[in-house]
Amino acid sequence: MADSATAPAPGAVSRAPVAEATGISKRYGATVALRDARITIAEGESHALVGRNGAGKSTLVSVLTGLQQPDTGTLRFSGEPAPAFGDIDAWRSRVACVYQRSTIIGDLTVAENLFLNRQSDSALRPIRWKDLRQRAEQLLGEYGVDVDPSVRARHLTVEQRQFVEIARALSFGARFIVLDEPTAKLDARGIDRLFDRLRDLQRQGVAFLFISHHLQEVYDLCTTVTVYRDAAHIRTAAVAGLGKHELVEAMTGESATTTDAHDARAASPASPAGSEELLRVEGLTLAGACRDLSLSVRTGEVVGLAGATASGNVQVGEAVAGLHRAEGGRVSVDGRTVRTGSVPASLAAGIGLVPEDRHVQGLVNNRSVAENATLTVTDQLGPFGTVLPARTRAFAQRMIRDLDIKTPGAGTPVSALSGGNQQKVVVARALATDPHVLVAIRPTNGVDVKSKEFLLARIGEVAGAGKAALIVSDELDDLRVCDRVVVMFHGRAVAEFDRGWKDEQMVAAMEGVAGTPAAADTEEHGR
């Protein structure tokens, strides 16, 4: 396929690309992560890299940033060969990566993080803290980052941490920054601010490689897009000339259907009117998160609990699953009160959880896909408290098939899976318990467009099987599959929408500019 984005614009001064990788191959044992892959990023360009889960994007990033050596291929920065493997300072002056998981150290101040290992000019000279602070202030000021350098990094928001990481990267001289799913933990306003800052930096000649499963963000921010599929480069094109369907087709290798996940659910009958209330949250008050919040989910229903970062929606979902003790109010399943603050009590009540952060609450990294997927159901894997490996494998293999998890096998350590496929294991594990009420917090985080439809359909099936699901998310795609969406703002329910809402309405409500009257009261809307 022709690369329509590689020719220089008329009149442009042709300079060597900030980064150019050709013929890159990388294997992990039997898995081919990259096969003769390539990418070229021009100066000041914002270039998107997209592809399905496991396509090889993160592997390319680790090659581009000097974390992994490719088996074959060449890499050049601004026309020069890449530094020697392991020469960290030299790599840092050419490229930096801002990951979804921060590399900032929470216990150190912002200034210390910025100048980590370079606090003083020589190892023998004592660190001058006042100087360090001033240098940090200057650096942050230069890039317009409004953060106090003496604050401990753990007190920063996700957004502030990203800005500090970007400023740090630029201070090493890098003019090429890789952003690996930087918007995953930001709300709509945070994303706007990040994009504004990136555009500013782009005008100053900084180039970006932007990885995201949110294709709209690619259209909003990037000029060029490269698509990888099954470890190989498929296409590079100008974003402006490429329709969304064409882009999805390049990613999946299939002709794109117009049926989205939400359309499929919309076609299915809505939850039967008058069906019983399965989950009831009444007057829930959680310290620092919400006050007097009520909602209910009926049998057969998928309810969304929407809200921006500070809305408290995630904490409500977590409280329902037993992770927080309530200061007031009640959670009940099928009419029976569930003790809050106790995960075993929630599990016993039939509540399953897809947690927000798979790294912290989700997976045991060095254990296999099979073990991780079955952690919650060991009682079903053998008699008298034993776990039969064959039964574990069979159980896991079914899940791998059901959720389309891309893995060499059930025995592969979960750490060897791509991010999106790890997320599918987390969802598989929650589904394994066959929960009466599934609480899924941002369940499609890091999951590609096609797999997203798949996962959401699976969650819908929980409700379809006479159970109920609560999807806690600010992702419009996640919310669209819901029968109803309750929107929270600053700890309160401020609006409720039935199916068929418009994106602008939902975004406005999440930002506290609700066009609908506050109406999340279950008494009015529950039946």
Ligand SMILES: Nc1ncnc2c1ncn2[C@@H]1O[C@H](COP(=O)(O)OP(=O)(O)OP(=O)(O)O)[C@@H](O)[C@H]1O
């Ligand atoms: N350390 C590793 N050991 C074994 N296999 C690995 C390792 N890292 C990645 N892989 C495999 O290489 C392939 C490419 O993975 P990669 O993480 O690059 O995909 P990705 O495109 O970034 O996916 P995602 O969108 O899910 O993050 C996958 O099949 C993955 O399982």
